[in-house]
Amino acid sequence: MTLTDWFEKRKKNTNNIAVGDIPLTDDEVKKLWKKCIYCDKNIPKKELRKSLFVCPHCDYHFRIGSKYRIEQLTEEGSFEEINAEMKPADPLNFTDSISYPQRQEEATNKTGLKEAIVTGYGLIERHKIGLGLMDFAYMGGSMGSVVGEKLTRLIEGCI
Numbered sequence: 631m632t633l634t635d636w637f638e639k640r641k642k643n644t645n646n647i648a649v650g651d652i653p654l655t656d657d658e659v660k661k662l663w664k665k666c667i668y669c670d671k672n673i674p675k676k677e678l679r680k681s682l683f684v685c686p687h688c689d690y691h692f693r694i695g696s697k698y699r700i701e702q703l704t705e706e707g708s709f710e711e712i713n714a715e716m717k718p719a720d721p722l723n724f725t726d727s728i729s730y731p732q733r734q735e736e737a738t739n740k741t742g743l744k745e746a747i748v749t750g751y752g753l754i755e756r757h758k759i760g761l762g763l764m765d766f767a768y769m770g771g772s773m774g775s776v777v778g779e780k781l782t783r784l785i786e787g788c789i
Contacts (some may be wrong), residue, residue, distance in 0.1 A: 666690050695741070696748040696763040703761065704752035711750040713783055718745055718776045733769065743768045745776040749784040760788035 663672045668690035678685075682702065683692040694702075699708050724730040738744055744766040750759055762784050766773045 654719070658709050664692070666692075688721060693766055695767055696743070697767040700748070700750075700761065701762050704719075704754060704759075707757075709750055709752035709761070711747060711786065712746060713780045714744070716745065716776050718774045721775075737769045741765065741767045745780065746771045746773065747777045747780050749780045750786070 662675060664678055665672050666685045666688060667763075669685060669688035671685070671687045673687070674686060676694070683694050683698075684690070685692070718734055720730045726733070728736075743765055746766075747762055747764050749762045751758070752759055762781050764777075765774055
């Protein structure tokens with residue numbers, strides 16, 4: 631077998647479809663791109679992250695979660711969450727279309743958060759700070775009993 635034959639055989643056995651010609655599924659597109667709700671342009675998520683979640687086309691500011699905001703504000707690896715184990719209760723046995731505990735469970739499964747606020751201590755330019763971040767993704771940032779308690783404990787710890 632000559633070198634030319636080897637290349638010809640390899641060429642036949644290789645799938646010659648260009649990457650751009652392979653249609654992406656909706657899930658794959660959502661993993662790689664984010665559509666701006668203001669200007670309707672698709673933006674690569676890597677580019678959006680570099681621009682601090684501001685649309686490079688129209689300057690629309692995307693909502694970001696507490697985890698990314700902590701990354702933005704504090705020095706790398708310096709944030710220590712406090713009172714992370716606290717979970718909300720339902721002393722009023724509140725029920726809407728679904729029960730409050732069920733709504734909380736769905737929010738936890740969706741976001742990975744136990745409550746609408748994340749509190750802790752970190753560093754900004756070597757200065758120790760207390761940080762409380764509401765996360766709208768958890769039930770619209772709704773303020774339950776745990777939010778107030780975690781914020782109070784954070785303030786008392788800072789004092």
